[in-house]
Amino acid sequence: MIRPDSFVPSARLAPSADALLFIFQEGRLLLREDGTLPQGHVEDFSVDLVNPLGMLDGRPVFGARLVGEVPTGFMLRPLRGVYGTLSEDLFGLAGYAMQIVEWDRTHRFCGACATPTVRSERETSKVCPNCGLTAYPRVAPVVMVLVTRGEGRDRELLLARGPHFAPGMYSALAGFVEPSETLEHACHREVREEVGVEITGLRYRFSQPWPFPHSLMIAFTAEYAGGDLALQPEEIEDAGWYRVGSLPTLPPPFSIARRLIETVAQGE
Structure with a gap:
């Protein structure tokens, strides 16, 4: 489950109608009923923990967590179960997206002083504005x-x-x-x-x-x-x-x- 070489990580992405969206709920990936990934503006979905991930072949890629019910025309599938449904590149990128969204969920507050953290614009990290603790995605x-x-x-x-x-x-x-x-x-x-x-x-x-x-x-x-x-x-x-x-x-x-x-x- 390796993200593709053509993927360029970036924390600064503009909304785009052709953006690829990796949206998760409790370890399951949101897909259209035909098995393809949702595309478009992430704000069109009921989500939180929105993370700009980077660019794949010139297309913005976002990760997020679904809040509430599954939209009409979509389904949730366990990530392991979409192997063979998504291409190898997209399957690898889905694994990366899930880790970043989960890291965001578990690091919303500083582990040292409990202050809400903020996302760094320079790198993939979350910083405590109170004590300066920096948290990177766990590996x-x-x-x-x-x-x-x-x-x-x-x-x-x-x-x-x-x-x-x-x-x-x-x-x-x-x-x-x-x-x-x-x-x-x-x-x-x-x-x-x-x-x-x-x-x-x-x-x-x-x-x-x-x-x-x-x-x-x-x-x-x-x-x-x-x-x-x-x-x-x-x-x-x-x-x-x-x-x-x-x-x-x-x-x-x-x-x-x-x-x-x-x-x-x-x-x-």
Whole structure:
């Protein structure tokens, strides 16, 4: 869910009849009944938390929160559910828009003195006019580790499922980076905590913004170094080794977990 290269962030946008509007209500995106994004003046909708986001191919882009009922001719769809309905660029931009609107909602008041904050015109930040505290959009780093063992057709992937996963779905291990940790230390700690095994040969693969609600997923692969599976019951419902030719149900195609698992399964 990466915003497109042609998008230019900007905090100063003039109203426009062809503006693209990303309007949310409780994590759901407002779409026309034909599945397209609303366009036009954001003031034509009953919204608050209006955020000028930038320009996409010369068109202004705004994010906002819907207040009240869904307008006639529109519908609300969970953001995850619009993958394949919106283009890849618009899907990525929707993720960015949702994070900015949610950041605006949760930072309307200063966390130090409770004074209402104001939006900076120089950058994407909110500033307290009383004490000067500056709040930037939150980005929480999450490491994801796909542990492997064996070679060729006998190669196995260590996959697990959390208590809230969709039925039958398994994924790579993942967890938030803690204060004063390196990414490498977080990988070793999370694998050890969640399934009780040790790893070696840690290798960075790629990363992906994940707006549910404000994460940056950082994907690694590692080789199994030893230990028996011992699951952390609060985090892991089940885990096991799966041969690359016989994998369980995987996360959705737009997720970094799916890309990581398929990349390794294909021998890359």
